[in-house]
Amino acid sequence: MTITRTHIRRGSLITALLALFCSAFLVLPANADPLPFDDCPANTLCLYSGTAGTGERRDFTDAQSLESYDASWDGKTLSAKNNTALWSCVYVDAGYGGRLQTIKPGNDDEYATDPFFNGTISSHKLVPSRAHCFTGYERCPDNRVCTFTQERGRGAMTVHLPATDPATKNYGNSYGTEAAPKSVWNRTQKHVCFYPxxxxxxxxxxxxDQKKYGAxxxxxxxxxxxxxxxxxxxxHELVNGTSECQ
Structure with missing residues (x-):
């Protein structure tokens, strides 16, 4: 019986493998398209005027919450990337008011197809938890009474500087014709009595039941x-005890 041996040169096998390996790389594109939102820097909230992170980009650090945008950007946001460790809250109205959307840390969001948020976003803030998106009381300075045009401290805020009224001699403020508040934070050391x-x-x-209620x-x-x-x-007036309310 004759046994035939086939000898394969080691050098030829290595050459063939290298050729196959190199050919795999030749089919890859020379310049792959960047991923959506890939240009958003770390520790930054990026707002875009186009969808999927396209168009003009506005950057905000995790310490830059804005109650309103300038005219060149108001209502222009169509997509966003929250590249921070905080929750991002975006609002239809200025002063953290109106409808809102929340973005988890590291996530992105789209607004072009949403009838409530397409071309309407007017303010944003970055907060440690999602629950903080639903209130705006934190804007009120110490030792002031702050009133808000929307519930839970949201919407336009009025900061009342306590002053002694010359007629009543009470430590308070009259609101004149401004919009009646829907929420309030009393950050003073006195109680507040509100009146109609x-x-x-x-x-x-x-x-x-037609029952009447005072302050x-x-x-x-x-x-x-x-x-x-x-x-x-x-x-409203500020008093030391609630029995002092008119």
């Missing part, structure tokens, strides 16, 4: 949404 008249007087009537009181340090019964606040 600009002269620190008046009462509210419950339509259910709406917010204790020192408290924040609250104004109940529907007390809609139409026009003035």
């Amino acid at each position: 008249e600009p002269t620190y007087t008046g009462s509210w009537t419950d339509p259910a 709406f009181v917010v204790l020192r340090g408290d924040s609250t949404t104004v109940p529907a019964l007390y809609a139409g606040i026009r003035s």
Whole structure:
């Protein structure tokens, strides 16, 4: 019996393997397209004027929350990348008001196909937890009474500097014709008595039983949404005890 041996040169086998290896790389594109939002720097909230991280980009650090944008950017955001360790909250209205969307740390979001957010985003903030997106009380300075046009401290804020009223001699403020507040934070060391008249007087009537109620009181340090019964606040005074309310 004749045995035939086939000898394969080691050098030829290595050459063939190298040729196959190199050919695999030849089919790859020379310059792969960048991934969406890939240009957003670390520790940054990036807002884009186009979808999927395209168009003009605006960058904000994790310490840059804005209650409103300038005219050149207001309502221009169509996509966003939250490249921070915080939650990002974006709002339809200025002052963290109106409808809102939240973006988890490291995530991105799209707004072009959403009828409520397409071309409407007007403010944003970065916060340690998602729950913080639903309130705006933290804007109120110490030792002030702050009123807000929306519930839970959201919307436009008015900071009231306590002053002694010359007529009543009470430490308070009259609101004039400004919009009645829907929420309030009392950051003073006194209690606050709210009234339906600009002269620190008046009462509210419950339509259910026609019962009358006097001042709406917010204790020192408290924040609250104004109940529907007390809609139409026009003035307040600061007192040492609630029995001092008019």
